Each structure stands twice: as C-alpha cells, then as structure tokens.
Amino acid sequence: MQSKRSRVLVKFSGEALAGENGFGIDTKILGFIASEIRSLVENKIEVGIVIGGGNIIRGVSAAQDGVIRRTSADYMGMLATVINAVAMQEALEHAGLDVRVQSAIELKEICESYIYRRAIRHLEKGRVVIFGAGTGNPFFTTDTAATLRAIEIGANMIIKATKVDGVYDKDPNKFSDAKKLDTLSYEEALDDRIKVMDDTAIALAKDNRLPIVVCNMFKAGNLLKIIQGDNGLCSVVGQRQ
Template sequence: MQKKKRVLVKFSGEALAGENGFGIENSVLKYIASQIKELLINDVEVGIVIGGGNIIRGVTAAKDGLIKRTSGDYMGMLATVINAIAMQEALESAGLDVRVQSAIQMEAFCETYIMRRAQRHLEKGRVVIFAAGTGNPYFTTDTTAVLRAVEIEAEVIIKATKVDGVYDKDPHKFEDAQFLHTISYERALHDNIKVMDDTAIALAKDNALPIIVCNMFCEGNLLKIIQGDMSICSVVKN
C-alpha cells in the first residue's frame, strides 16, 4: 500500500479577512475548506497553521509599551485559536473530520497539542489545525508552522499567500523585481528575503524541509503543487 503524502499548510490570518482587512470573511473560509477538501479526496494528509493578524498581532499590541510584548504575544496566540475554531467549522461543514490542537490548554473546546495524537489523527484522515502558536511568546506562527511540520513528519510546508511566490524584492515597489522559482535557505537568510522569519527558515534548513510559497486564491493550486507542478510557486530548499 502506497504511503499517503502529508503536508502542512500555513495560512496568514489576514487572508481570512478577505477584502475587509479585519475579522473573518465566511466566503474565504468556504473557499479554503474547498481547497483542503480537494487534498483529502486525493489521499493527502493535511495539518494547518493559521496566523492571527486579522484580529491582533503581538508586536503591534505592544508597540507603545503599555502592553508588554509577552502579553501581546499571548493575545496573538488567542487570536489564532479563534481562527482555528472558525476554520474547523468551515471544514466540518464541507464534510471533513477535523481536530483543533492548542499549544495552550483550552480543554473546553479543543485538544491540547500532543505530537503522537496529532499524527494518529492524520493517519485516520482527519485534518489537524494547530493553534496558539508554540505556546511561547517571541515565536511567530511561521516558526510554529515549520516546527509542527517537522514534528508530524510532513514532506513539505506550503505557505499559502496572496502572491504567486517569492521575489528578490517587493514587486509592488520595484519594476525590476525578479520572480524566484527556486531559492536556497542560505540566500533567503543572507539576502533577508522574507519567505518566512529567519527562525522558521533556519529550522526548515536544519531539517531539510522544503518551503513552498504559492497563491492560495488560484483555485486548485494546492493540489497541483502536491501533484508535482512547481511552475506555479516558489520553493525554498537546499
């Protein structure tokens, strides 16, 4: 029996806000659920990490000093839990079996993260949404996504964004910005190309975990990438 592919998909919190820029847009939830369902139908095991920037960012909350950075980051972790519950509802409405696992105990409405339990859920065909970051301040959801991907032994991590992939500089500011289909971990770190934060990239490098960046709003992109179409994305690898 052929082993199923296992991936972790990272969504930004801002993506859930749609055109509103804040909060959660149900039409976006439905769209993401349809794309994840397509993966499950094609025998792909899926873990998900969602940011919380559509509700609050820890760094932003703490920028004027009134709220301490640690408290701001915990607020951001709670925002990811809100997004995870919303995503769970959307996925379940699409007919999928879903579990939310939180790095911080919140037993009234989600499981506490346990690596082996998460792996077992995936083996049974359930989508697992990892919430509350790493459970520690000063770590981003990018780093969380890479950490969970390594722990569940995912083959790749897909960062689903609003852009087609990675550029050597901001394409909105520079007309000569070049699209990078493939980029090394070293260049991403050395040239400060913000695929993910440096901690996340370094962790992916240490574990030889490819990072794929693609446009989540191009329907079917996630499945195409899993099936080997690398022309529609950027890949960070050795």
C-alpha cells in the first residue's frame, strides 16, 4: 500500500449537486467537482468519494409522518446515493479519469459491490473510488459512512466539502458576528451548537485519530491547497498527520 499521506476521502452532500434548483442534479456542478478531483489525481493524490442523497430523498424526512417505516426510508436514501455516485462517475470519466463505483448493497448491473481489498487496489492504480449506499445499514448517515470508508482505506484525512470555508460558532449566513474556528478538538466538535458531522461519525473519527477537514467546495483549487497543507482555507477537527 502506498503512503496514506497521498490518500483522502472527500465527502459531498447530495444537496450540493442540486445547485440552485434545490432538487436533482446540476451537471454544471458535477463538471466543477470533476475538475477539482482531477487536479488531485494529477498531483498523485488517491481519492475516495462519498456523496449524500439529500438532493433526491432523505430517509429521516421520508419517514417523518409514519407512512414509510424508517428502515425502508433509509434504504430509499441509500439508493439515492447510488444515483448520485453513478452521475459523479460519468462526470469524472468525462473529465478523463478512471473511476469505479462500489455499493454497500448489491447492485451488480450498475456497479461493483464494496470489497475493501478491491477498493484499495483501485486506489493504488490511480482510480477514483466512489462509495455508494452508505454503510449498507439503516439508521446510519452518509457522514458516518464516509468516516468508516476513510478509516478502512487508510486515508490521512476526511474532507467535508461544504458551502462555507470552515466551522463557525454560529451560522455565518444568519449572524454577522459568527466566528470561524480554525481548529477544534473532537470533544468541541460534539457540541450541539457546532454542526460538523453527526455524533457517530465524530466519535468514530476520534477513536481512529482521523482528522476531519471542513472547507468550501465552491472555490476552485481549494481542495488541492488544503491537502497540500494550507490550513487557512478550512477548519480542522483533530490534528492533521
């Protein structure tokens, strides 16, 4: 296995793919993300990706009135993440990259099933690996799935790509006096006021000393600069290795 210093897991929200439409997939957003990922691959960085499914359906929302059971709703959400993964695969291949989608639930006509050793081998060969269907289990978020996959593939960090340049003590879109927190401990990230990831994901990262990097995905070049060590463009939970 190559040094894990050259390997990252990038987590995108499904809503990010929707753009201003708020629903579905904006191909311009896909194209932008693909160009950002290509810059990483061109700099010899091995990339895994996890994408949420909120632009199509959220399990929690689908189950809120009791008509759809939470377990079924979460499986519907997993399928949404696979749809996004296939769309991202197409965009990355259009950008000239070699890509594989691996799903935590079997969908053999569409993509590979998740196999840890096969994922590692793809990464070592310079392929981008997109992990779909969450953990394959209901009641777990894609944040937790992303953290789990990052640990399994030996990534040296998980990057949570958002619409803001880091973590703030309050919503910067609502409060002009919001203060950016450049570094946080895992314990601070678990504070109810600070929404980095869900508690399970943060606890898993803490147990495995996996740094969580939060950054703005919509500024060209940010991902590469952050991976190369520019901490001014992000917030870091834990300690970078």
